[in-house]
Amino acid sequence: MFESTEWMDPRIRKKLEKSWAPVFYEHVFCKIDEEPFSVLYGVTGNPNFPVNIILSLEYIKHMKDCNDLELLDDFYFDYLVNYAVGIRTLGEKNLAERTLYYFRERVYRYCLENPGAEDLLFCQFLKLLKNFAKETNSSLEEQRTDTTLFMSNIKKAGRMSLAYDVLVMAVRAIPEDKRPTSLSSVLESDFKKSMLQNCKAAETDGRLLRLLVLCKEALVILETQHEIPECEVQEIVKRFLDEQTVVDVDGKVTAKPKKEIASGSLQSAYDDGATYHRKGNVGYIGYSLEISETCDKENVLQFITDYSVESNNVSDVDFLNKRLPIIKTNTGCTDMYVDGNFHSEKVHQTAEQNRMEVHLTNMGGGLHPERNKLPVSTFDIDEETNIIKRCPCGHVPINAGLNKSQTFAYFPHEACADCHLRESCFSKKLTRNCIVRIDIKSVKASRKREAIKLDKVENTSKRAAIEGTNSALKRKGQSKLNVRGKAKVSIVSGLKVTAQNIKRFIKFKRGGYKPKPEGIRVPIYT
Secondary structure (H helix, E strand, O other), rough: OOOOOHHOOOHHHHHOOOOHHHHHHOHHHHHHOOOHHHOOOOOOOOOOOOOHHHHHHHHHHHHHHHHHHHHHHHHHOOOOOOOOOOOOOOOOOOHHHHHHHHHHHHHHHHHHHHHOOOHHHHHHHHHHHHHHHHHHOOOOOOOEEEEEEEEEOOOOOOHHHHHHHHHHHHHHHHOOHHHHHHHHHHHOHHHHHHHHOOOOOOHHHHHHHHHHHHHHHHHHHHHOOOOOOOOOOHHHHHHHHHHEEOOOHHHEEEEEOHHHHOOOOOOOOOOOEEEEEEEEEEEEEEEEEEEEEEEOOOOOOOOOEEEEEEEEEOHHHHHHHHHHHHHHHHOOEEEEEOOHOOOOOOHHHHHHHHEEEEEEEOOOOOOOOOOOOOOOHHOEOOOOOEEEEEOOOOOOOOOOEEEEEEEEEOHHHHHHHHOOHHHHOOOOOOOEEEEEEEEEHHHHHHEEEEEEEHHHHHHHHHHHOHHHHHHHHHHHHHHHHHOHHHHHHHHHHHHHHHHHHHHHHHHHHHHOOOOOOOOOOOOOOO
């Protein structure tokens, strides 16, 4: 009787019923399972504020791409937000800003302390996904995958700037009474200006070396002072010096050449998980987000079905090879559409083991396994046995067979001597005859290329739209997150991905997607 809706004008109440809030309440808020989150709250497992409200507000925050203060204002004064989280009277509940922070901290700590345990947010993502798929009768069997690069809350720092940040962190970790004069001066305002500003090209190497020597001095103090326990700062300084310097037998420190520094080296003093990746002519610092989403043309809309975060120097092949079994288990995917960066023999083997088929839009590398050689596809090779049956000119081999890595065939001298393709053929002259050797990998790759040619239009059309999903995530803040560290960026990325699915489902329920042409379709869920 005291709900705000009871006092509304019927026309306003009707508008409320058509808004996003009732859809969110019924299909998101009411579907959140609070039981798994009891592990965050000690022995009792009882939070001081409902988890389903806090988690719903996190989703709403990333749907709107707003900050915490704006989110709290919405919770206090926006009736749609209140309705979405099950509150029917405006101002009924008070939510302290710290309550949001404590919840995030508990989730973060749980991720760090239980790396092998179930990901609480990913489980909620899957639960919502399956409910959305059921409500929209969407198939999860055909999917596409892509990766996108993003930054955490760090700056793009040059080598000297990174050395300065590490040095300052190390000096601050040393008690004031233990700092020598050379290190105490590091915290003075003039030191940064003298080291990093107005630096001529000829002075760069000298200033960098000075910073590295000071880092080494600070590390020695941190290691020798027994009253200073070994800490994260000490590990960061040691890692930085190991990656950036060379120490000779006399203990003299010199800077490594740039080319010898690995992409996985420390990129920020405040985020030890960020790595370096060069794409084209542009260098990126941070992480990589893998997402998979449905791509069945019969689906009215497509949903993101999987996400994962790794350092950005992890290859697309390793990403997909790791995620394929997980995607299969969670969604029952049978066909995966990817671009050429994901092509690898081990990816196809993993897909085959999980009864999945990987469809490529293209393949990396040239069409010829060796420069100026005939394409492998010009040879008639048995698809089951991989044995060469005929050469491009139609000659049948005297003998043919296989070894561990190659298929080979012997041809008579007279067949190869006057052949117009001799210069570009794999044939090599022996004493008694000529031999053709072709790698089995090249044979398999040639068949994949031929298959790609046949299905290129369909493969490309089904995969291309995932670029739009990456763009949509970046427009909502995924390009640079406001947190640091792999655990935190994984949490925030997961919330943004889930929010993207929620937005699509709400749009569907409100009639935002055009229905597919009428036809008979077997229900996916019973």
